Amino acid sequence: xxxxxxxxxxxxxxxxxxxxxxxxxxxxxxxxxxxxxxxxxxxxxxxxxxxxxxxxxxxxxxxxxxxxxxxxxxxxxxxxxxxxxxxxxxxxxxxxxxxxxxxxxxxxxxxxxxxxxxxxxxxxxxxxxxxxxxxxxxxxxxxxxxxxxxxxxxx
Numbered sequence: 001x002x003x004x005x006x007x008x009x010x011x012x013x014x015x016x017x018x019x020x021x022x023x024x025x026x027x028x029x030x031x032x033x034x035x036x037x038x039x040x041x042x043x044x045x046x047x048x049x050x051x052x053x054x055x056x057x058x059x060x061x062x063x064x065x066x067x068x069x070x071x072x073x074x075x076x077x078x079x080x081x082x083x084x085x086x087x088x089x090x091x092x093x094x095x096x097x098x099x100x101x102x103x104x105x106x107x108x109x110x111x112x113x114x115x116x117x118x119x120x121x122x123x124x125x126x127x128x129x130x131x132x133x134x135x136x137x138x139x140x141x142x143x144x145x146x147x148x149x150x151x152x153x154x155x
Contacts, residue, residue: 029064029072045086049154053083069099085155087112087120101131110144112152121152 042055059077072094079089093107110123125140135145 027067029066031062031064033060033062035060042081045081045083045153048150049086051083051086051154053081053086055079055081071095071097073097084115087114087153089113102129102136104128121147 037056037058039054039056042053045051045053045055057077057079059075061073061075061077063074064072074094076092077090081088090111090113091107091109093105093109096104096106104126106126108122108124109127110121111119112121114120121144123140123142123144125138125142127138127142128136130136138145
């Protein structure tokens with residue numbers, strides 16, 4: 001093979017590799033969405049409060065996964081226990097997952113409403129987690145990290 005043929009094949013390989021890389025970068029995210037309502041035996045309340053109840057969850061979510069492995073996950077959900085003594089839990093947040101496993105959550109991830117009205121507990125703002133799930137920074141109001149949740153969920 002002569003020099004020109006070798007040079008052209010190397011150039012062709014580089015061009016094809018670059019085109020492949022550009023098309024991967026140009027590809028948009030994979031998007032999934034879902035909305036559902038489900039009713040389940042609430043083991044969380046049973047373990048936390050010793051109360052045997054069923055809970056109805058209503059949830060809407062969307063996920064955008066990008067070619068680099070990052071993800072944006074948005075969710076709005078409501079948990080309504082059958083036992084009227086247990087507070088209603090709502091949440092609405094957006095989580096940004098980095099390829100390294102770290103994440104940032106922005107929004108109102110937890111709101112507990114007293115059965116008689118009023119808010120019992122409100123987490124709102126921004127929380128950053130490292131790849132192991134440890135809190136790195138908190139901006140806003142996130143009291144649920146520092147309290148015994150039984151004081152809020154259990155009658």
